Amino acid sequence: MNAHAPAADSKTHPHPPQSSSARGPDWWLMMKKFWSKGRSIASFAPSSRFMARSVVGGIDFDSARCIVELGAGTGPITAELVRRLRPQTKLLVIELDPDLCARLRARFPQVDVVQGDACQFDKLLADRGHAQVDHVCSGLPLPSFPAPLRDAILATSARMLAPGGTFRQLTVMPLIYYRMYRSYFEDVRFRFVPLNMPPGGVYVCRGYREPAAV
Template identity: 35%
Template sequence: MTTPADLRVFLDAAARRPHSVGAIAPSAPQLCRRLAQIVPRTHVSTVVELGAGTGTVSDAIGERLVPGSRHLAIEIDPSLATRLQGRRPDLEVVVGDAADLRAILSERGVDRVDAVVSGLPWSLFPAAAQQRIMTAVAHVLAPGAGFATFAYLHALPLAGARGLRRLLHDTFDEVIASASVWRNLPPALTYTCRRPTVRSTWATPCVPTAYPAAHR
């Protein structure tokens, strides 16, 4: 649930980083639940969230996670990250750039993950940045894992949004666009993607990532 204090921190971050925080308000619960559907509910898993913000999507992810799972929330804005860590001390909040995803995970002993959920403002990113982040996502997904992100309806005709759609179809074998989420501000839709085509072979089957008990 977004509090007035959360909203103030979010708007401050948006003013400081207009090219990194593209929303005018945190995502609505309906959109958060739609994004979180990619998170497994049947087994212990490792989930990465990109652009965690104030944690509205984090909460929806947490509702689906099986006990013992690991949730890493990556946020580029330090103030948002600090706010989120204070509100959700159970999360592994990382201040960092989503483009450095593979390095961030490697530093924490993670090779592959069971889901990646993105709250990033793709339409604001240049094509090279979109490509770098998407390639990193594709390389960390375990077999059977999925990627979920969203786009605002009003931005769909923009070059950045069109580039994102092309990139998704170039990167994944399956890309499913949802119905519109009209209760979000602004209205949005989600993309659910599976089976990266940039990495078609794997040496070992998917297994839950081991980590210290302190993270449980």
């Protein structure tokens, strides 16, 4: 299902009821989630539009057949993807938190939003008939994940990437984790994004390599 077709859930629940904790503007919802969940949310504010543009910058939307977003939050990156998406491109959005999923579904009823764990994204894609992904856009707080989980997500992303595909990871700690991503990918470029709260950036990674054995 692409971003221009109705999501399966939206057929049965076009406007699913929101829990009281899912009300209010995006920044308020993110702040409440950060306060209650801390490390698994990792950011107290949604990404800025400058960050969103930087995450998707350079994607060839004419040739992309499948794009996955991991850890979408309230959807600032989703909005930029939806704005540029072509009708033939599948967009799958995965978010763990149920209230944030409710927000995403209300905001993007045409998008396939799945409440689930990002490390399952290969199975979710296979269920939808996709064996490869052109671009993975991740807002996940990967550095705070346990190493085996981080390995699984990066290895799955790399294994599923089509030739020329990219893994894009946003961060609010500019360059600190450059070496970590370099240990997984042959080519890692960092784009600094000062106009974000807090200032951050994007790692654009290509060419997976197995992490060296310790």
